[in-house]
Amino acid sequence: MLALYHFGPVANSLTPLLCLLEKDLPFENRRLNSRLWEHHTPEFQQLSPDGMVPILLHKGRVIRESTVINEYVDSVFPDPPLRPADPWLRAEMRVLTKYVDEYFCPALTVVGAHGATPFASKIDKAEMARILARMPNEEVRRKWQTVSNTGYSEAELADARRKLGNCLRRLEDQLAGVSGDWLLGKDYSLADIKWYSMAPALPRVLPDLCTAEGAPRTLRWLDAMAARPAVQALDTYRTPA
């Protein structure tokens, strides 16, 4: 009934995976191996013409974009609800998920993609040209062109780290402004799920800022997330099937 195509419990793929696990919904696990470029095959592109992952299949239709998938899942399978009923709180939830999509994710992508340079730069140039030619999305293709060449410049990496510092401050401020364990306060929501798709990278990428002194609320929230059964169940999806 439900089938999720994903890259495992990391970044945008984690977003719908964790949502399905929180709701205890059965789904077909279609783990793709990004390093084998399984998302750029003609078969997969029939489902996702842009080659974007994750996608959810439900009733023969494709739902795309992780943030949008989760709103869809919560509206079709509302138990337990992962969006606040109060319209203002729901708007705040969307401001938070939007920030991850527009600011946190692009910054973390630079750092993450740069980490793939040792892998991608070893690929034979003619083979890489063929791989690039199969990438339907122009921005993704340009990213991999950079990654398979020299990687990002020091200036680009520094700018990404600067932005990640802003993300950490935003997370810390958000948690300081609410009473309760979660980003919106008492109610665990899609905002926690979305931030958790990126935030576990912060202690590693910003070791000087993401500390017990500098970001105590962030570390406490990361621990509270890690203790959730659904988060622990993510491990099952770590290795390609």
Added chain:
Amino acid sequence: MLALYHFGPVANSLTPLLCLLEKDLPFENRRLNSRLWEHHTPEFQQLSPDGMVPILLHKGRVIRESTVINEYVDSVFPDPPLRPADPWLRAEMRVLTKYVDEYFCPALTVVGAHGATPFASKIDKAEMARILARMPNEEVRRKWQTVSNTGYSEAELADARRKLGNCLRRLEDQLAGVSGDWLLGKDYSLADIKWYSMAPALPRVLPDLCTAEGAPRTLRWLDAMAARPAVQALDTYRTPA
């Protein structure tokens, strides 16, 4: 009951303005003059700490981010509905509004902000430093630093225009894939409103691509939008109060 702070019927400010007009909702019109930096006063920052415009006031609470505001308005004032009831179509609507926020708007912002260089570069340097220091959002401050100096480079402008070409193709493809006058087919929705906040710039910015031969559906859709009474009513909000 409702109050909208906006910069007039253009870009992100157009988004909630058009939504309120489509629903014929009375609201207090709080037009800010961006060239007088009215959004960087301490008074306004009490409502919008980041200095972001537009914001909507409702029941003493602030709703921010134009796309989020419109989902809020449609859920609190559902008549007439501007989101499809079908969850899959609603997801498609969100994919479309998201694309504008993440791809179309940033590209158009480069071209638009560059157009402000003649104005901003004439401002006395010490005065500009004071204006910049009052901007709470780091990315906005960096943008205006660039704009008040040399403006964007030719390479940055060319990259923005390349992306705008992709936006035009996306719009044309979307309209080709549906039957009906609007982006989702028969039902006019928040997706049309969001795209209309940016798309009227396309014929001017891409005069060689956005033509009757190259983008016939886009031009027809722009005409259909322009004929809507709510779009015509936008004119009333063009000049600062």
